Amino acid sequence: MTRLRVFAVLACGLALAACRTLPPPRAPAPDVASPAPAQAAAAPAPPAPVPAPTWLQPEPAPPTRGAMLFDRLTARFADAPCVRDRLVERWQGIYARSPTRFAAQIQAVLPLMAMALEEAERYRLPGEFVLLPIVESWYRPDAGSGSGHVGLWQFGAPTARGLGLAVRGDYDARMAPFAATDAAFRHLGQLHNAFGDWKLANMGFNAGAYRVRKIVDKHPDARVSAAERQPPGLSPITYEHVAKVQALACLIAHPERFGIELPRDAPIVPLATVTLPPGASTLTAIARAADLDPVALARLNPAFRRGVVSAQAGRELLVPAGDAARFDAFVLPAAATPAPLADSGTDxxxxxxxxxxxxxxxxxxxxxxxxxxxxxxxxxxxxxxxxxxxxxx
Structure with missing residues (x-):
């Protein structure tokens, strides 16, 4: 529309100009450049792909059969499970001397091994650590020793207290399977982080972290070997401790080499912890109130000395997972309790x-x-x- 209007004005002007003298021509006005067409906007960059959400992996379900436990355990071994080492081979022969007995012993402790395996998975630690309680006590919660070490993990009282475990006359958490196992894996995790090798962590667990650190610093290039007693300077017991774990790892991973038939089809009854309400009672009274086998309950909970649950004792009770619901809104039964023992060490x-x-x-x-x-x-x-x-x- 604008361009048509300009042309009409010019035509009228030319008609009138014919009746008068034309003025001298003006210099032509410079052409006004027409605006350049707008450049097309650059196409927007495609949006960056949205990364797939990373979800925390759910913790695996507790193993319910021997096969599940053995397969998950061997998958966590940090080292090849069978090594050419004369000391390791000697312990393989000792453990496998009676294949039937070895398999029966393993079957008897499957629930506690499963509990330890779950802790290893939770702390992302090598599977070899699950075999330590076999070396220490064959997974006996009430195991003692002449040197004052107690429980599955054979903690001394000072070490246990340093890890937050109560050691008293009425209650000794070294014999509480779950509490002691959790403390052990926290301790092993610290050792593994410090040394970066499960065998050195094992040595630290047995001989003390400070002593192993001094030896490693003195011999930084020494290869870790039980048979060669490397790094040098530790007790023979410590080297044998590592060799025993390596021997057990081979027996678990390759039982057929030793004529062992592991209980792969054996069912595993998962264990769970429940919290007792405040008050005093006895394991016998608790078992009766919850309709549980009193002998089995006492066997799982030797931390309660003489079966007495004093008002000051720990509240954690280990039971088969299928029975845990019985302790929802549980009322602690009253029971006559004997006088408490003195602190552990003076009883x-x-x-x-x-x-x-x-x-x-x-x-x-x-x-x-x-x-x-x-x-x-x-x-x-x-x-x-x-x-x-x-x-x-």
């Missing part, structure tokens, strides 16, 4: 007329073999009136 019984070692062991609910070991006695030892008998490691 003792003074021999009176008529006492026997067997009667003392039954009265305090300790194993006779442990009582003999703690006191350096034999089965034929004669008690003296006034003799002090230790009741704890």
């Amino acid at each position: 003792q019984h003074i021999v009176r007329s008529g006492d026997t070692l067997g009667a003392i062991a039954r009265h305090y609910r300790v194993r006779l073999a442990d009582l003999l070991q703690w006191n350096g006695l034999g089965s034929r030892s004669v008690l003296r009136l006034g003799q002090r008998i230790r009741l704890v490691p």
